[in-house]
Amino acid sequence: MSRSAPLGAPAEAQNVLAITPFRRLWISLSLSSLGDWLSLLALVSLAAIFTAESSTLVHYLAVTGVVAIKLAPAVLLSPLVGSLADRLDRRWTMVGGDVLRGLLYVSIPVVGLLSSGFALRWLLIASLLAEIVALLWTPARDATIPSLVPKRMLGQANKLTLLATYGAAPVAALLFAALASVSNLLGALVPSMANPEADVALYLNALTFFGAAIVVASLPLPKHAVSKGSLSPNRDANTIHAVLAGRTAVGSGPLVRGVVTGLAVTAAAGGLVLGVGRPHVENLGAGNAGFGVLVAALFLGLGLGAVSGPRVLKQFSRRRLLGLAVVLAALALLFTGAISDMVLSAVLALVLGLGAGLTWVSGTGLISVEVEEEQRDSAFALLHGTGRLALLLGAVLAPLAAGFAGDHEIPLGGPLAYDLYGSGLVLMAGGLIAVIAAVVAYRQANLDDPEAGPGLLPELFAALRGVTPKAEEEEEARLTGAFIVLEGGEGAGKSTQVRELTVWLRDQGFEVVGTRQPGATKLGMRLRGILLDRENSHITDRAEVLLYAADKADHVEQEILPALRRGAVVISDRYVDSLLAYQGAGRDLAVEEVGEISAWATQGLVPDLTVLLDVRPEDGLSRLGGPADRIESESVEFHARVRKGFRSLAEANPDRYLVLDAREPQEKITREIQRRLRPLLPDPIDSSSEAVTGMIPVIRPEQEA
Structure with missing residues (x-):
């Protein structure tokens, strides 16, 4: 019985990476992705640092602006620049895009040193320009991949591309945390790097883009045009149109509703953490290093859930696994906002990511099996579009809501008091809403489940041992x-x-x-x-x-x-x-x-x-x-x-x-x-x-x- 290879299956991955031009492009993509994620963390931190002396609302609005600029263009503006990108030379579009982004990110700390009053405005302007450049860079990358690998290897090449894109996130987060931890030492050696701390990350970020540009500059690319049908499926499309068209094509059956709801809940939960993560860890006394650890834990959990979860729970009903994963992520979000401890918050972020990874892999697996083949592309477009919109809305609205909510001190009697920060309030409120939505998703996904065992807990405990309840009973009887x-x-x-x-x-x-x-x-x-x-x-x-x-x-x-x-x-x-x-x-x-x-x-x-x-x-x-x-x-x-x-x-x-x-x-x-x-x-x-x-x-x- 054949099965599809997992993401990054060693044998197939080595075959694709043995193709020298693709391997060089993949290295360049990995460096660019590392720079993208590192810039997100650094810019959010800089926005928080630049507004540290301002009011709480201004503090959160600055973070909202950075997050919106970093995430919104890829979702909303990609179709507008896609046709322009197809007319440009792909190699020099990628080289120029990497160089321009590197220069823009270097300019942010430089302008901050020269004109502190203009620093925040230039941060937002430079970030927006960098994202517009990225909109041209991404289609050029996606159009290049099919011209470098045989058609039979295109699927694995796209998987490796996704691995480089999202696998760089925890690496960038850990790197950012490490840079923040040693910033005092660097500041003592190079005074210009002493304040703010995130400047170092932006300098390193620029180096990753320059390195990616050097790799692509010498890349031999064919001159023929790439047809629309050969473009990589990773290319951004009109997200809102994909969601509406997907719902029309796939319908609104309980399983599809459950999968879409579950994915939206976990994506929005991740967006909430990204949106208010920096102010929240600052309230916990952790600063930039804590923010890096929090984001790293979130993405490490995401990868762990996507890769290991189905293997550990392979005997468990996929529909029940989806529902439980959503509930797990929702509860983790709720407690992340309620607990005022950095270590526990990082652990809960890991659990949230684990639930999100399980939700994603379970949902896509259910769509692959349960949805008719002619509707499958529309269903996947619906999932991708829903996830992007939920992530964007969660990340943008979270700091905005936290700013309006404000920080409060709740007296507990005597000298004791509970500090209720706006960031924690948003995480708790979002977690409570997510728990309710998770229960709805669980009920929808598990209507008439043909794989369900005799009971949720017996099936779960049996799956953790790698057996089914029926098999256990028969083994004991034998x-x-x-x-x-x-x-x-x-x-x-x-x-x-x-x-x-x-x-x-x-x-x-x-x-x-x-x-x-x-x-x-x-x-x-x-x-x-x-x-x-x-x-x-x-x-x-x-x-x-x-x-x-x-x-x-x-x-x-x-x-x-x-x-x-x-x-x-x-x-x-x-x-x-x-x-x-x-x-x-x-x-x-x-x-x-x-x-x-x-x-x-x-x-x-x-x-x-x-x-x-x-x-x-x-x-x-x-x-x-x-x-x-x-x-x-x-x-x-x-x-x-x-x-x-x-x-x-x-x-x-x-x-x-x-x-x-x-x-x-x-x-x-x-x-x-x-x-x-x-x-x-x-x-x-x-x-x-x-x-x-x-x-x-x-x-x-x-x-x-």
Whole structure:
């Protein structure tokens, strides 16, 4: 069964990055992305520093302006400049864009040193100009990618592009925190860098853009024009139009509403943290370093949730996972605003990011599976557009609302008081609204969930252990009995040993079920007739595997599992290993694929002991009496491959196998099996009977011959 590669799958990623022009473009993109994220943090911090002596409202309005300028153009203005960008030379558009952005960001601290009264206004102007340049730079980048990689690798190239774009966020945040932490030392060495602290980050930010420009300048790019259909899907489109068109095309079913609501909640929650994060950590006494740590925790959680969450909870219902992830993010946002501790705030930001990452990967996975293919592109456009709008609104409105809310001190009696800052109030209010919306999203996404287990908590705890509740119950029930299998080639003497062991175990007081494959059930008898009839030589190899698997599935469900649940000893003449040896090795089919089919058919039921009676094909076939069936009449070479397959299985798992030479006397073989079997046998008498009699059963040892 095939599956799509995860983001940045090592093998495919190495293949794409082995293409030198793309690798150089990817390095340039990584540097530019690092500069973008670093500039966001530095500019927000500078806006807060420039207005530190102003009123609370002005303080928050400055942050609002920076956030709006950094995020809004990409959402609202991309379609206006897209056609212009397509007419420009792509290489020099990227080179010029990186150089201009680097110069603009360098100019911000320089102007601040020369004219402090004009510093905030120039910060906003330069930021806006840099974002307009980025609107031209982004389409040039996206149009370049398809011309550097083969079409079959374009999907992985786009994944690596997304990885570079968003993976740079936590790196930039940690780098910003580190720069803020050592700013005092740098200020002592270079006085011009002493105040404000974020100047250092902007100088380094400019270097990243200059480095990206140098890499792209020497990049060999083809001269042919790129058609619209070949553009990267990462390219910004009219976000509002995408949202409206997506809702019209996909409809408003409960699942789509739940996914869209959940994504909007988590994106808005992240926007709230970005919008008021700098003033909030300042209120907590952390400053720029704390802001960097907070943002780094948010994005690290986002990546952790997107990559690790589905692997850890792979047995959990995807719809329930989506709902729980949204609730988790909402609660984390609520407590982030309520707690006045920097360390706990960073931990809660990590949890918020974790919930957002789980929401994103669960939502996109549900859309991929549940939405019809012809509507899937519109659905993804709806998700992307909703996420961008929610992030923008959350980041812009949060500092604005915090400024109007103001800071308050709530007396608690005596000298105690609770400082309720505008930033914390906005986070708590947003968290409360998010919790309500998260519950709505959970209910919508889980209407008529076909994957839901018996209960939310049992399914969650079972998923954390990597199993399903049903599988746990069946596993516990299976262990009350014992499952023994006799395997081997034709004429090995399996049926004889099944009969001898059945008599011996019943004499010891056990309930014994002697059975065989194929043909132990009504359906199995019909399948056995089809499979062994020499007239059915037209059966193809893969069809034969599925017929045997059908017999095993019915046999396990109808006979073996009920007997094991009763505590009986089940002895079967052939089981899964025969399918692997005969149809896998014998028919030259992939043993791993046959094993997956058989494991699914038998519900993963594994024998406690498999006895392999090893015999040479010539010797075994000579023991057969009567006309040979379809399998027995196969060539000696076929049976030799079967024997080799059995021996390979036994060598791979020696603890579960007992390999015996089928040429030995039948009585000796029986004694060897009995000796190995005794430690595996369950109690032949129920424990309640022992309590009544005060006695324990004794299994009589067989006398040695």
